[in-house]
Amino acid sequence: MATATATTQPAKRPRMTRERVLAGALELADQTGVADLTIRRLAEALGSKPMTIYHHVPSKDEILDGIVDLVFAEIDLPDLELDWKPAVRARCVSAREVLARHPWAVPLMESRRSPGPATLRHHDAVVACLRSGLSLTMTGHAYAVLDAFVYGFAIQEAALPSAGDEMDEVVDDLVTDELADHFPALHEFATGRAMQPGYDFGDEFEFGLDLILDALEARSHSE
């Protein structure tokens, strides 16, 4: 009996696909960090088995490429209706948000070759946006500076103690007399600014972004 003509009850075989694998991998990476993203854990999270995954994806490396591309897909494309400056500004803010949500992504981008389709489309849109207001040469400059800043900032944010838990420990370790004695400038900055109530390292992002955008605009006028 029961040659189960349709999806009857086990509900256990949602039919694995490449997309499901990548989506699961992205979620797992967000939860546990990319270092703990193993094929076995991923299979378990998907209610499957390790070797099933390899039927839809040729290797773990391809999974890593894949989730990096998914991250890029989350970044807002610049709005080509706007001037290049506000449009690029918005996309940089979006990129920063996305990379903060996926702190493991930036270091991965380094080792990965082969930019995925979303990555290519994204870069194409950004270049097009810059070109709408800048020369080819200045586009190259702007592209390099802005992306360096965004990625670099994302790395620094990722390296910060996430929130509360380890923060105190690290700070306690650093703001000792040890620090005051050996690294006076660091000590002054830590106590006089970084640990002050209103200070939020994240605010430095918009300062730097506007600094760079304004400077690029100025140079493009005197070109």
Next chain:
Amino acid sequence: MATATATTQPAKRPRMTRERVLAGALELADQTGVADLTIRRLAEALGSKPMTIYHHVPSKDEILDGIVDLVFAEIDLPDLELDWKPAVRARCVSAREVLARHPWAVPLMESRRSPGPATLRHHDAVVACLRSGLSLTMTGHAYAVLDAFVYGFAIQEAALPSAGDEMDEVVDDLVTDELADHFPALHEFATGRAMQPGYDFGDEFEFGLDLILDALEARSHSE
């Protein structure tokens, strides 16, 4: 017989130390990349055995922390005799050179906690240099923007096809009609600028660095 009273002939026991382990690890990472830096290979390179290494270093993680700190130690400290601007400029140029020599270092810096001593001394010197010409607030801004730019640029340089070998392949893949059709802006930039004889992505570093430094100086005056 032969209870070999002293170092007679094997010349095989250069007496492992933590320093030798880290120096060997640094060299191996430079040669093979950090992904292929394994304890066994490191032991072999040092003419030793895996478990010997663990007597001088508590874990592989500590080795990674250690070589990141060695990389920081290679970066020139800012010259406190100079004005903040040329001094910081020189240290950024040095940082870029060092990180280009050790392309695996930047992504490592993200995951590592615990700043090593060389790292702390370096940051202390940079902050001190900035403070010699800028307010506390502006020092925070400058510090964040500049380091983000330097690290981000290093990541992008590391992601570039190293030299010659894979370059052609990647370019061939990208500069097809495929690219021209789907990503016209990217195609224009690639053919009209990036692949032009005189173009060197590395030159974008000094452009961006001076752009940021000039802008910082301007803002600090109108503060």
Next chain:
DNA sequence: AACCATACTCGTACTTTGTACGATGTCAAG
């Protein structure tokens, strides 16, 4: 010079990882 505590070296083995191979199961079309 003889001795011993201490520090170093390393053989063995266990765990976790990526993934190759091939057997088993499932389902649509005839």
Next chain:
DNA sequence: CTTGACATCGTACAAAGTACGAGTATGGTT
């Protein structure tokens, strides 16, 4: 019901980190 294409997964192996404890050398004390 049969068939063949595709999806699933059990088993197994190689390479990695590293715990354990047995050997070996060293340098200080008599």
